[in-house]
Amino acid sequence: MMRKFAKPESNMIPIEVILTSFNRVTISTKGVMPLDITVEKTTRTIVFFVIDVSTSYNVLLGRDWIHRSCCIPSSLHQCLVFWNDKDKAEVVQADHRPFVAEANSVERFMYEGNYRPIKIVKDGEKTQIVAQSEESFSVDALTEMFSQMRPNIVALEEQVNDKKLIKEL
Numbered sequence: 714m715m716r717k718f719a720k721p722e723s724n725m726i727p728i729e730v731i732l733t734s735f736n737r738v739t740i741s742t743k744g745v746m747p748l749d750i751t752v753e754k755t756t757r758t759i760v761f762f763v764i765d766v767s768t769s770y771n772v773l774l775g776r777d778w779i780h781r782s783c784c785i786p787s788s789l790h791q792c793l794v795f796w797n798d799k800d801k802a803e804v805v806q807a808d809h810r811p812f813v814a815e816a817n818s819v820e821r822f823m824y825e826g827n828y829r830p831i832k833i834v835k836d837g838e839k840t841q842i843v844a845q846s847e848e849s850f851s852v853d854a855l856t857e858m859f860s861q862m863r864p865n866i867v868a869l870e871e872q873v874n875d876k877k878l879i880k881e882l
Contacts, residue, residue: 717771718748725763732762740764750778753805755797757782 725744732740743763750759759778779786784795791807 718746720746720748730762732764734766740766748772750774752782752793752795753797753803755782755795755803 725746727744728742730742732742734740741764743765745760746763747758747760749756759774759781761772778784782795784793786793793805793807795803795805797803
């Protein structure tokens with residue numbers, strides 16, 4: 714376990730905290746471990762709880778990391794957008810093959826292949842499931858989709874007439 718991070722267990726700070734796992738089982742931590750995490754060109758020190766369980770991942774980057782890194786995770790686009798130390802936005806694409814051979818085959822199966830978002834189309838009694846193209850989830854396509862759903866959304870570069878907008882609402 715600790716060899717994956719090239720850190721001896723003596724670097725772990727003992728602490729007793731009870732965590733609840735995804736399947737609602739309580740787990741005692743072995744301690745906390747500060748690790749330098751590098752995403753693209755930015756490195757930050759993050760403190761992780763260490764637990765002794767078999768998982769298909771090495772670490773979970775939670776809300777603390779998301780907030781400290783000024784990160785915007787997108788599960789739809791499978792990427793992270795964050796600001797680096799030079800105040801430049803960086804986009805980090807997800808690993809499309811995150812699981813190794815010994816990982817849970819059910820989890821691995823969910824990430825194999827070329828999966829895309831779907832759209833459910835109803836035509837009277839008939840219902841179809843249609844895979845959407847990658848282009849339909851571009852920023853322009855999403856902006857267009859949201860503007861159709863919420864016509865009061867105004868693009869940032871446009872001047873907003875507050876009085877007119879209030880009357881429309």
